[in-house]
Amino acid sequence: MQKEVTIYDIAKLLELSPATVSRALNDHPAISSSTKSLITSKAKEMGYRSNLFASNLRRQRTNTIGVIVPRLDSAFMSTVLAGMEKIANKSNYNxxxxxxxxxxxxxxxxxxTMFDSRVDGLLVSLAADTDDLEHFNTFFRKGIPMILFDRVMPQKNCTNIVIDNVKAGYDATMHLLDQGCQQVMHVTGNVKRNVYADRLKGYKMALFDRGLPLSDEYIRLTDLTRQAGLDLASHIRQMAMPPDGLFIASDFCAASCMGALRQYGFTIPDDIAVIGFNNDPVSQVVEPNLSTIHYPGQEMGEIAAQTLINHLNGLLHLSTTNSILLNYELIIRQSSQRVKTP
Amino acid sequence: MQKEVTIYDIAKLLELSPATVSRALNDHPAISSSTKSLITSKAKEMGYRSNLFASNLRRQRTNTIGVIVPRLDSAFMSTVLAGMEKIANKSNYNxxxxxxxxxxxxxxxxxxTMFDSRVDGLLVSLAADTDDLEHFNTFFRKGIPMILFDRVMPQKNCTNIVIDNVKAGYDATMHLLDQGCQQVMHVTGNVKRNVYADRLKGYKMALFDRGLPLSDEYIRLTDLTRQAGLDLASHIRQMAMPPDGLFIASDFCAASCMGALRQYGFTIPDDIAVIGFNNDPVSQVVEPNLSTIHYPGQEMGEIAAQTLINHLNGLLHLSTTNSILLNYELIIRQSSQRVKTP
DNA sequence: TTTGAAAAAGCAATCGGTTGCATAAAAAGA
DNA sequence: TCTTTTTATGCAACCGATTGCTTTTTCAAA
Structure with a gap:
């Protein structure tokens, strides 16, 4: 366990002051370039590495970004994190x-915990049952920037990064209607969360635009798990008038439901056309391949991280942008394609 | 932006020394319990929070654990991380x-980066093409503990956490043979990595134990992606003697392959029985449900984190345990079940 | 040669806890 | 009552980098 090299060691060796060494290593303009190169080369030679704690303590910042997500173990979230990590790493943030x-x-x-760790900024996607942002007040009061992504909530001075879930829900529903569906059912999650509330709204708008009636019977709120998919299928089987179109706000749930429906004798897409949401990898391996809305997870992570870092580096004021909309994409696969194009 | 409360503020208010306050907050035995409760209540009242940097700087440790994984966006890895996060959070580690x-x-x-961030310990799962652990020498030299999990490599003073991949591969293969398969094919990843090499070894052992011949034609090394699964299917279709059993070292790849095989007219499991690996969520939604080896991701993450933290807290010496084996589980589903049990 | 401004470097305080050692106070024993 | 232990608290030196301000050096203009 060898001793760490400090700027004092370098200073002593070169007969300079620690202040000069510190400034040289930080590329301060008041240091001559000859001294700078002398110091940096010596530092490298001695295997010097900066002590972040001393630096953080003095500068009152940490080069650390806190991330809070509902779950780590979801396909979507892990791509988001992958994107964040990529950017953070590149910009020297942890x-x-x-x-x-x-x-x-x-x-x-x-x-x-994040607050106590004194993160410089925060990236958050809200839990299912979060009602307000009071627990982030400590951050707001101290002026620590926070960006909400995906599961957001309107808040002054807090940028939101989302896709247009209303429009995506609208497009998904409209697509099913365009395939000739008469009775489209929508299955979604906790409508406390914008993502689910918005998709539902889009669904309703699409029906409305087509002059179709809206019925509570065709709207189901679930937890979007595999089990929910199975339950849904058995429910549909018992309906007097089963839907002929199914818009489920999660691919995984849609996939499990589709499997069960087929076992019950439904043909997909002819009896029931199905569309999911997220473009989860599973959508490409289930039979038939699942139509979906591609949700740009990696990109969302990258943009969230980059925006925050830009703000921290003073390159951009968050207060100027209150909401960033990413593009989504309707991906049509076999599970919903009735109208064959030649 | 209000000023932070420090132990000095508390000390001044209570007319005590900062040292006493520090000790009281850390539950030091030399402080009387009456003073302790006085200080802690005052601290709470003033909204004091410890400055980790000052503390880290002085104590030369960070309460931070570094994690390096091949990819964040894999179902398996995200469950591992979820497990690690759970334990770390509980034990006050970041x-x-x-x-x-x-x-x-x-x-x-x-x-x-991890080294410069002065992590207290390291949890690593190796990249596909890592040949040696030289880049971790800095850690070894400084006595910073490191635990390898899943993708490991034997190394002195470095605990490995794995499942018995040889045995798992053996069991998977044996299961197919028990279902009456005559020609079992094995598809795996980069055999530089223990996980794939070991599963292959298990496969070979099973064939050997049954007195079956080993043929290179029935062993394929791929990157285990969705595309690899599709390619594999079209390859099998063109084989003079297609296998009647398929052991693929990844569920996702297996699922995509299975879909393509069915399109080519193969019946599963009757023409070809299939088993995957990992118990990825996808295995439960594909048609037919995919048999697999359950890989305890969450548990692996929890154990890795807990072991490291125990070591850091002096509760356990890593050098005493060189390898931790977790239990896996053979999960039989429709994709491989030919012999029906009544 | 002197003067002055600009450039380069140094001094010393600071960030906020932690900890070995010294000291004071209280309790126990003589 | 006086000494010895034990217990509780304080002193002050760290940990290592940063930075406002001062001082020294350099170099050109007068």
């Missing part, structure tokens, strides 16, 4: 990642 | 996570 497991209580605790 | 994207070069860079 990521501290924690999961709320969809509980406000844990989210509050995580926020506290 | 996680710095980075991905090597399967490249040694990035792994080396990540290791350097």
């Amino acid at each position: 990521l501290i990642i924690s999961q709320s497991l969809e509980s406000v209580k844990k989210e509050v605790a995580n926020a506290k | 996680l710095i996570i980075s991905q090597s994207l399967e490249s040694v070069k990035k792994e080396v860079a990540n290791a350097k």
Whole structure:
């Protein structure tokens, strides 16, 4: 366990002051370029590495970004994190990642930890049952920037990064209608969350635009798990008037439902056309391949991280942008394609 | 932006020394319990929070664990991370996570970043083309503990956490043979990595134990992607003697291959029985449901983190345990079940 | 040669806890 | 009551980099 090299060691060796060494290593303009190169080369030679804690302590910043997500183990979220990590790494920031497991209580605790770790900024996707952002007040008060992504909530001075879920829901529904569906059913998650509320809104708008009636019977709120998909299928089987179109707000749930429906004797897409959401890898391996809305996870992570870092480096003021909309993409595969194009 | 409360503020208010306050907050035995409760309550009242940097600077440790994984966006890895996060959070450790994207070069860079961030310990799963652990020498030299998990490599003083991939591969193959398969094909990844090499070894052992011949034609090395699964299917279709059993070292690849095989007219499991690996969520939604080896991701993450933290807290010496084996589980589903049990 | 401004480098305080050692106070024993 | 232990607290030196301000050096203009 060898001793660490400090700027004092370098200073002593070169008969300079620690102040000069520090400035040289930070490329301060008041240091002559000859001294600078002398110092940097000596530092490298001695295997010097800066002590971040001393630096952080003095400068009151940490080069660390806190990330709070509902779950780490979802296909979508892991691509988001991958994107964030890529950018953060490139810009010399560290990521501290924690999961709320969809509980406000844990989210509050995580926020506290992040605060105590003195993160420079925060990237958050909200838990299912989060009602307000009070637990982030400590951050707002101290002027620590925070960006909400995907699961967002309007908030002053807090940029949101999302796709247009209303429009995506509208497009998905419209696509099913265009395939000749008469009765489209929508299955979604907790409508407390914007993503699900918005998709539902889009669904309703599409029906409305086509002059179709809206019925509560064709709207189901579930937890979008595999089990929910199975339950849904058995429910549909027992309906007097089963839907002939199914828009499910999650690919994974859609895939499991589709499997069960087929076992019950439904043909897809002819009896029931199905479209999911997220472009989860699973959508390409289920039979038939699942139509979906491509959700740009990696990109969302990259943009969230980059925006935050730009703000921290003073390149951009977050207050000027309140919302960033990413493009999504309707991907049509066999599960919904009735009208064959030649 | 209000001023932070420090132990000095508390000390002044209570007319005590900062040292006493510090000790009280750390539950030092030399402080009377009455003073302790006085100080802690005052601290809470004033909204004091410890400055980790000052503390880290002085104590030369960071309460931070570095994690390097090949990819963040894999179902398996995200469950591992979820497990690590859970334990780390509970034990008051932070996680710095980075991905090597399967490249040694990035792994080396990540290791350097971790070192500069002065992590207390390291949890690593190796990139596909990592040949040695030289880039971790800095850690070994400084006595910073490191645990390898899943993608490991034997190394002195470095605990490995794995499942018995040889045995798992053996069991998977044996299961297919028990279902009456005569020609079992094995498809795996880069055999530089223990996980794939070991599964292959298990496959070979099973054939050997049954007195079956080993043929290179029935062993394919791929990158285990969706595309690889499709290619594999079209390859099998063109084989003079297609296999009647298929052991693929990844569920996702297996699922995509299975879909293509069915399109080519193969019946599963009757023409070809298929088993995957990992118990990826996808295995439960593909048609037919995919048999697999359950890989305890969450548990692996939890154990890796807990073991490291125990070591850091002096509760356990890593050098005493060189390898931790977790249990896996053979999960039989429709894709391989020919012999029906009544 | 002197003067002055600009450029380069140094001084010393600071960030906020931690900890070995010294000291004071209280309790126990003589 | 006086000494010895034990217990509780304080002193002050760190940890290592940063930065406002001062001082020294350099170099050109007067």
